[in-house]
Amino acid sequence: MKKIIRAVTFVTFASLPLLSHAEDQNIQATIEVIAPLTLVQTSALDFGTIFSDSTTNVVVATTDAGAAAFNITGHDGDSVNITHDNTATMTHSTTSDTISVTGITTDLTTALLSTSPTEVKVGGTADIVNASSPLVVGTYTGTFNVSVVYQ
Numbered sequence: 001m002k003k004i005i006r007a008v009t010f011v012t013f014a015s016l017p018l019l020s021h022a023e024d025q026n027i028q029a030t031i032e033v034i035a036p037l038t039l040v041q042t043s044a045l046d047f048g049t050i051f052s053d054s055t056t057n058v059v060v061a062t063t064d065a066g067a068a069a070f071n072i073t074g075h076d077g078d079s080v081n082i083t084h085d086n087t088a089t090m091t092h093s094t095t096s097d098t099i100s101v102t103g104i105t106t107d108l109t110t111a112l113l114s115t116s117p118t119e120v121k122v123g124g125t126a127d128i129v130n131a132s133s134p135l136v137v138g139t140y141t142g143t144f145n146v147s148v149v150y151q
Contacts, residue, residue: 034075037148042119043069045101047126052135057128062107062121071117072148079112079151082120090126090142097136100127104144110151122146 045068047058060066072080088101104124111118128135 034078035073037072037074037080037150039070039072039146039148040117041068041070043067045122045124050128050135052137053133054128054135055133058126059103060123060125062105062123064123068122069119070122070146071119072111072113073117074113074150076113076115079110080148081151082106082109082111082146082148084122084146085144088124088142088144090140092136093139093141095136095138097132097140099131099135099140101125101142101144102127106146120146 045060046066047060048066050058072082074080084104084106086102086104088104090099090101092098101124104122107121107123108118111120
């Protein structure tokens with residue numbers, strides 16, 4: 001009886017490849033190439049002119065004339081996320097004196113791109129209260145980072 005079961009088992013497993021069925025299918029692959037994002041600064045964050053004995057902070061809102069502005073261009077119809085540094089440091093042109101910039105903000109945190117450049121405005125606060133007093137006469141400049149990425 002064991003020989004018969006072994007023979008049936010062998011015949012069953014030996015015939016399995018004859019019962020299998022293969023199917024081939026071509027699968028499509030695609031890729032879309034889009035334009036990279038570009039950022040172009042059109043105006044700097046301008047806190048204006050103050051006196052060396054000033055003791056109050058200077059605030060520039062995103063709606064003010066002194067707000068920085070930049071244009072974003074990229075793939076029409078795609079959305080982007082906009083992030084930025086929250087603070088920056090402006091340094092005197094000839095000394096090591098500094099004025100902090102705090103509360104940096106943009107009028108947009110996301111944007112839907114179109115065929116025209118998308119303008120983003122940036123504001124902030126020149127922290128005069130915590131700067132060394134009296135302020136050293138001259139020009140203070142600094143930079144901060146803005147990042148834009150496709151969603």
